[in-house]
Amino acid sequence: MRVLFPALAVVVGLIILASLGAALGLDAIFGVLVPYAAFVTFVFGFIYRIVKWAQVPVPFRIPSTCGQHKSFPWLKNRSRIDNPSSWPGVVVRMFLEIFCFRSLFRNTKAEIHYTPFSADPPKVVYGSAKWLWLAGLAFHWSFLLIVVRHYRFFTEPIPWLVQFLESLDGFMQFGVPALYMTDGLILAAVTYLFIRRVVVPQLRYISLPADYFPLFLIFGIVVSGMLMRYITRIDVVGVKELAMGWVTLHPTVPDGIGIMFYIHLLLVSVLLAYFPFSKLMHAGGVFLSPTRNLANNNRVKRHINPWNYPVKVHTYEEYEDEFRDLMKEAGIPVEKE
Amino acid sequence: MMYDKKLIIPGLVIFVWLMTLPFWYNSGKATAAPEVKIDTPVIQEMAEKKCIEDKQYMREAHMQVLDDWRDEVVRERKRVEVTTGGKTYEMSLQNECMKCHSNKAEFCDKCHDYVAVDPYCWDCHIEPKEKK
Incomplete structure (x- = not known):
């Protein structure tokens, strides 16, 4: 609870902040300034983190793989994807990763x-998960897909x-506006990822606020987005007007967009700004995994x-x-005369 | 000192390009939100220019109104809707909505196209014929 509560409190605080901002009419701040600042933080923070990682030398290939290494030509079953010896294999491995x-x-x-009612010792069982x-x-x-x-x-x-993609996602034509399949999927997946942290004792033990916070944040984004689309309703044309204002660098804030949108927007802004400084950087980090991206x-090759x-x-x-001269004198053979 | 520059720098360039794509895509284009036109002959003759509900509600919820209407007509055989103001309306897209809003291209399509909404009204209903 001590770990879970702070993460939840921050997200709830953000929702209250966004509601207050919308209620007080601080549209210029929450509708323009905050999203811009968050976007700039995201892009530059992302680059900063990658450049920082790129400064760490990787002098040796780390062959933590599960496949047979290329060696003698008569050695069969070498794995070209799991243990690639050159870059095409690496590309396939990275793609699959x-x-x-x-x-x-x-x-x-x-x-x-444990076997019940038996004197047998308990067995350790390994399985796929x-x-x-x-x-x-x-x-x-x-x-x-949602992005x-x-x-x-x-x-x-x-x-x-x-x-x-949108028509594909709304293929079921269920309800008006049409229900997107990805909305249901992401809600279920985020809920599972959260429940697993709480229910599995080992996971709960190692979970930190930094693990719960993104989950709550994304849950908040999904729920506010879905509420806006399916339940509380929103003037979509106004939202597009606002978004087009950002990307054409002529921001305007139309009236009547509603509090739910500002909650959604602030949570997304916080996610963007938080992204480069958190575990979410695995998005960039996966490309720099030394056990995956090196042949x-x-x-074969000397790495210095x-x-x-x-x-x-x-x-x-x-x-x-x-x-x-001394060698010749002593009768020791020399390579160069 | 950066290592693997020849892979990481192109990667970062692609990242920045992807993230700022909407800025490039829309640069130099003037965009204005569509203005819906309500200057059809029927609306012009109306004393009080009012839809079944107020404007903001209709902007946000017209699709749900139509969806409810469809269910009531098709499943309950209920065709008459009484709304605020005591006025009686027939629950019909073709016969009631389009009577006033006879300008589909200027009224419906403009916003729908702007936000990429593709409603399937006209899969079953007959589209009003408009002079182009």
Whole structure:
């Protein structure tokens, strides 16, 4: 509770703040200034984090893989994707990692099984655990589709792809405005990701406010967005007017957009500004995972550690130059006469 | 000192490009929110220019009104709706709404296109014929 409550309190505080801002008519601040500041923080913060990571040398390939390394030609079953020796394999491995969360697919669980009414000792049982992978995949893909769908507010004319994805998402034609499948999916996935942290004791033990906060924040964004679309209703044309104002750098705040929109907007702004400084940076970090994005070519190519201090060496050639005469005198064979 | 610059810098450029895409996409384009036209002959003759509910409500909730109407007509065979003001309206898109708002292209489509809404009204209903 001590961990969970602060995260919840911050999100509730933000919702109250946005409501107050809308009620007091501070549209210029919450409708223009805050979103711009959040966007700039997001982009520059993201670049800053990546550049910071790029300054860390990776002197050696870290072959933490599950496949057979390329070695002798007669060695069969070498895995080209799991343990790639060159970049095409790395590209496939990275693709599967980023788009299918392959590492998470290999997630396992370890449980102690007791046999009731028996003197047998309890057994440790290992098994596959796919629920996290499934919920993660549903969450991330839904989120991506939702973001792309929102481009209908930021573009004029609206690109064909955005309209196509939107019609695909609202394919069920359930209710008016049509229910988006991704809305239901992301709500279910976020709820699962939260419940799993609370219910599984080991996970609850390692969970910090920084783990709960993004979950609550995203939950708040999803719920406020869905309320706005399906229940409390909103003047969509006004929202697009506002969004187009941002992207054409002529911000205007139309009247009558409503409090729910400002709650949604402030939560999204906070998510954007918080993003580069939090665990959410795994979005950029996944591209820089050394165990995933490096070909395992340690035995083929020499990798030099950049922080090695210069070592004084005395090569054989130099040694021979120095002692050639003495060596000849002593009858020791030399390479150069 | 940055490592792997030849991969990371293009990656960052792509990131910035993607994030600022709406700014590039819309740059130099003047955009104004669509103004819906209500200057049809029927509306001009009305003494009090008022829809079944007030303007803001209609802007936000007309789709739900129509959805409710459809359900009531199709499932309950109830065709008459009494709204505030004691006026009686027929629950019909084609015969009631479009009687006043006979300018579909200027009234419906303008906003729907602006926010990429593609309602399936005219899958079943007959679209009013308009002079182009």
